[in-house]
Amino acid sequence: MTAMVTTDPFDGDKFREECGVFGLFGHPDAGAHTALGLHALQHRGQEAAGIVSFDGDHFHSHRSPGLVGDHFDNEDVIKRLTGTAAIGHVRYSTTGETLLRNIQPLFADLAGGGLAIAHNGNLTNAMGLRRDLEANGSIFQSTTDTEVIVHLIATGGRGTLIDRLIDALFQVRGAYALVLLTDQALIGARDPHGVRPLVLGQIDGAHILASESCALDIIGADFVRDIEPGEVVVIDRDGVRGLKPFGAAAPKRFCIFEYIYFSRPDSVVEGISVYETRKRVGAELAREHAAPADLVVPVPDSGVPAAIGYAEQAKLPFELGIIRNHYVGRTFIEPSDSIRHLGVKLKHNANRATIVGRRVVLVDDSIVRGTTSTKIVEMVRQAGAAEVHMRVASPPTSYSCFYGVDTPKREALLASQMDVNEMAAHIGVDSLAFISVDGMYRAMGEPGRDDARPQYCDACFTGDYPIELTDQNDGDDPAQLSLLAEIH
């Protein structure tokens, strides 16, 4: 199949969650429900989607570049995904080609039977492991880090598949939320620090694993619990078994950026509402950094909950001073330069009647490269705003993520190159302020960051990486292996 360029050229100035996973065991509509679950997880990856089902005898697979709806709304595709168990995956990758064989779930015919695997996260020692496996004869089909786990299981000697999976998990480092499907069971696993999310749900007596609770809601399933950090959960005909192969040694370091931006606002993550958290971040931001302004305007859509919280705390009117066109962006494949130069205007338009002559507080979730912020500020000024004060609902993002989130190299992050005053001048605002790291933790219901034992992964703000970056420290290409797209 010919791969296509699907990167959205108008929305590239954000951190990007790389993947979402879903799995269902023991349900007659497993394939269709998995497609719906992937729909709800679409925000976690828009470049490709795949589902593998098992009908008791055979595995069935459909994997394609593009959005979930591009392929899995097709009745014929769903009809072919027969069986009562299925797993699915949505993927984001960097620009360029997304090869079919890199699209998950990956599938392998092992000596003990078929195995499908889908992964959210990124392994930080995958390149070294891959070199060792290749030196011992393993032949890789894809360029993803996830395949390293498959080969570790395949070459893992004796024992059950669960034993070999656990043995493989002891060898890999990094962040992972995995769903795996065998001819016997649906299996889920989270890394010992629990960096990436994974929840357990239930519908009609069948069990579900999903990256976020919003994927349970879409099929009318009940939330049961979060899979715990370091837990391997096995779902089969006998029910649900949670294994704790790593004990309780590793401190939990869940990704705090899931609350700031990645997760859907209607999800409840680790027992905490994403939407309510974002509002509290906005309120904390208003307490820390008041602005002399007439109204609060969110940068849509991700800045909306924080702007509501800011406006409530500051007792300022909340207004939709920027309107987003939801239908532009993905429709353009490789836009021409004549369209590209229009940039953010294709996606956002200032609501002139609301902001002309007013002092505006613009609230956004984050500043990455600063390119979009610069254009939005320019647009608001051109629409007649008297003053523009930007308030950002995350601390400055000064460091790259190596745990499954697509981030620019460090030197491309505006906050790694400039202090706040320089950034304000660069973006063209009258004032600029970010929530503090402690303020972000207070919004999470913590007294502040515990520097001796941080409660979350916050490495993109602090540079404090909770899991060793073995590949980077070994001098391997700092690109995350899971993000590599094959070149012709």
Ligand code: SF4
């Ligand atoms: S580095 Fe940032 S984006 Fe990456 S896992 Fe940690 S908090 Fe999340």
